[in-house]
Amino acid sequence: MNNTTGSQDAGLAIHTEKLNLWYGTFQALFDVDLKIKQGIITSMIGPSGCGKSTFLRSVNRINERLGYVRITGAIDVMGENIYAPGVELVQVRKQIGMVFQRPNPLPISIRENVLFGHRIHNAATKTSKSEADDIVEGALKTVLLWDKVKDRLDTKATGLSLEEQQKLCIARLLPVKPGVLLMDEPCSALDPKGTEAVEELIWELRGQYTILIVTHNMAQARRASEECIFMLMGKVVEHSDTGKMFVTPENKETSDYIEGRYG
Amino acid sequence: MSEKMAQTAAGAGSDFDRLTLDWYIDKLVQALVFIGGISAIVFIIGIFVFISREGFGFLLGEFNFKEFFFSPNWRPTSETKETFGILALVAGTASVTGLAMLIAIPFSLGAAIFIAEFASGKTREFLKITVELLAAIPSVVWGFIGLAIMNPIIIETFDVPVGLNVLNAGVILGLMAAPIMTSIAEDALNAVPDPYREAAEAMGATRWQVIYKVVLPAAKNGLLGAVLLGVGRGFGETMAVLMATGHSINIPTSVFDSVRALTATIAAELGETAAGSPHYQALFTIGIFLFVITFIINLAADLVVRGVKKG
Ligand SMILES: Nc1ncnc2c1ncn2[C@@H]1O[C@H](COP(=O)(O)OP(=O)(O)OP(=O)(O)O)[C@@H](O)[C@H]1O
Numbered sequence: 001m002n003n004t005t006g007s008q009d010a011g012l013a014i015h016t017e018k019l020n021l022w023y024g025t026f027q028a029l030f031d032v033d034l035k036i037k038q039g040i041i042t043s044m045i046g047p048s049g050c051g052k053s054t055f056l057r058s059v060n061r062i063n064e065r066l067g068y069v070r071i072t073g074a075i076d077v078m079g080e081n082i083y084a085p086g087v088e089l090v091q092v093r094k095q096i097g098m099v100f101q102r103p104n105p106l107p108i109s110i111r112e113n114v115l116f117g118h119r120i121h122n123a124a125t126k127t128s129k130s131e132a133d134d135i136v137e138g139a140l141k142t143v144l145l146w147d148k149v150k151d152r153l154d155t156k157a158t159g160l161s162l163e164e165q166q167k168l169c170i171a172r173l174l175p176v177k178p179g180v181l182l183m184d185e186p187c188s189a190l191d192p193k194g195t196e197a198v199e200e201l202i203w204e205l206r207g208q209y210t211i212l213i214v215t216h217n218m219a220q221a222r223r224a225s226e227e228c229i230f231m232l233m234g235k236v237v238e239h240s241d242t243g244k245m246f247v248t249p250e251n252k253e254t255s256d257y258i259e260g261r262y263g
Numbered sequence: 264m265s266e267k268m269a270q271t272a273a274g275a276g277s278d279f280d281r282l283t284l285d286w287y288i289d290k291l292v293q294a295l296v297f298i299g300g301i302s303a304i305v306f307i308i309g310i311f312v313f314i315s316r317e318g319f320g321f322l323l324g325e326f327n328f329k330e331f332f333f334s335p336n337w338r339p340t341s342e343t344k345e346t347f348g349i350l351a352l353v354a355g356t357a358s359v360t361g362l363a364m365l366i367a368i369p370f371s372l373g374a375a376i377f378i379a380e381f382a383s384g385k386t387r388e389f390l391k392i393t394v395e396l397l398a399a400i401p402s403v404v405w406g407f408i409g410l411a412i413m414n415p416i417i418i419e420t421f422d423v424p425v426g427l428n429v430l431n432a433g434v435i436l437g438l439m440a441a442p443i444m445t446s447i448a449e450d451a452l453n454a455v456p457d458p459y460r461e462a463a464e465a466m467g468a469t470r471w472q473v474i475y476k477v478v479l480p481a482a483k484n485g486l487l488g489a490v491l492l493g494v495g496r497g498f499g500e501t502m503a504v505l506m507a508t509g510h511s512i513n514i515p516t517s518v519f520d521s522v523r524a525l526t527a528t529i530a531a532e533l534g535e536t537a538a539g540s541p542h543y544q545a546l547f548t549i550g551i552f553l554f555v556i557t558f559i560i561n562l563a564a565d566l567v568v569r570g571v572k573k574g
């Protein structure tokens with residue numbers, strides 16, 4: 001395991017060192033050093049275009065499907081360098097679940113959506129019907145969706161309301177027991193009621209999963225996270241306890257942004 | 264407040280019926296588009312009426328349902344007894360189209376998947392253009408390939424007396440239908456929203472898993488539409504099958520039997536019949552039959568493709 005960040009710190013879920021990222025010739029991340037702790041919710045805030053999504057997408061390595069993305073530096077997840085040469089993408093993505101800004105359930109049944117990840121990562125072993133039923137029920141109960149959809153598990157997931165879709169997108173990550181959940185503005189497509197419901201759910205998941213959530217909603221960051229990262233123009237400006245950041249930010253930029261003096 | 268509004272409205276009232284040049288242009292364009300749209304329908308109905316009228320005498324007079332559909336004997340010029348059975352012709356068309364689809368479906372789906380999901384940049388553009396060029400090859404050229412190239416190859420390889428048979432025509436028709444099917448199938452795959460692929464990949468699915476678990480099911484209606492359109496193409500194709508089937512009336516028992524297709528029969532015989540004779544009318548009845556079949560296939564394809572957008 002060469003080229004890791006060096007720290008085998010068990011308490012860290014995501015640890016990046018000198019992470020730089022380019023889209024073609026455009027540099028989107030500059031020397032990002034972050035230590036994100038295990039088992040808590042960390043929120044990431046910053047103006048539009050500062051690289052929040054880019055950071056999340058490089059932790060799941062989904063950025064690579066674009067083909068013109070280049071990265072230097074190191075990202076360790078749970079103490080392992082996910083960009084090491086021998087690393088299997090499939091395993092990385094099993095460890096690191098991702099929720100997108102727009103709910104993106106697959107155009108298959110609710111049941112198959114929940115089982116999708118499980119089937120991929122357990123392709124060799126056959127999952128019995130009752131096992132599958134348990135998995136579906138468990139995951140949907142965790143996201144508080146079971147009672148609403150239990151009678152129509154075989155209908156298309158794309159027919160659900162946006163809030164339900166987003167909950168389903170979270171639920172389908174759970175059966176493979178990821179260590180880290182990355183959420184990129186998971187509530188921005190939802191109405192206030194849906195936002196509240198999903199936020200509540202995220203809070204419920206605290207402790208069982210390490211969660212990194214991007215949000216434009218200051219109140220949400222403040223309510224729903226324990227630590228907070230403020231980014232600006234591809235750089236990390238500040239990373240501290242949420243309570244502290246919102247009361248006594250260290251940087252002028254941070255306080256300007258929090259008080260709404262930025263875009 | 265409301266008084267003021269009423270006043271403004273009244274003040275503007277005098278302008279309401281003023282017609283500008285734009286208004287006339289708008290009306291003119293509307294009329295032109297309407298005529299264009301309606302004329303396509305009128306032409307189709309016109310063609311159908313014409314074909315029906317020519318074939319009608321036969322349908323009312325000599326037409327014998329049982330003989331027409333279930334007799335393998337097509338002997339329109341027999342001295343002793345004229346028989347008009349299209350069973351062998353239907354079998355010829357069906358066997359050639361069936362074989363063509365067996366060849367075209369895997370080819371075109373494979374090509375479409377490669378172009379839509381794997382190829383990128385220059386390769387992709389190059390392939391798309393190539394496919395479109397292939398789709399534009401006239402059918403007589405394909406017929407010629409069947410006659411001049413496939414024929415000797417089949418005779419050599421399989422050691423059969425004639426190389427103009429179901430196999431030859433099936434391959435030719437398959438190659439002919441594949442490009443257009445590829446094009447439509449590729450459109451269907453491209454219509455699958457990218458977030459689906461991204462979602463599946465983010466969960467750890469490999470490229471191939473993404474394709475067969477997500478993209479293909481999502482594009483299934485469009486792909487089925489592509490196949491049906493290929494079938495329609497095969498059914499209606501005339502020149503190439505006329506040249507490559509051997510054009511002999513036969514219910515084929517192997518791919519090396521020569522057959523004759525419905526379309527080819529019309530093309531080959533219509534010129535030699537006296538207008539209004541039973542033979543002439545029987546040919547038009549075949550025309551009606553083909554018209555109805557292709558109409559049903561195209562309608563099915565259309566409904567299926569449209570289903571994809573709703574669901
Ligand atoms: N696929 C891409 N190709 C090229 N440039 C990109 C791509 N995606 C993002 N960028 C650029 O990278 C920078 C960071 O984008 P990113 O999407 O990470 O910002 P963000 O903080 O998530 O913004 P938002 O709050 O609007 O979602 C932006 O300047 C953006 O234009």
Ligand SMILES: [Mg+2]
Pocket residue numbers: 052053054184
């Ligand atoms: Mg973003």
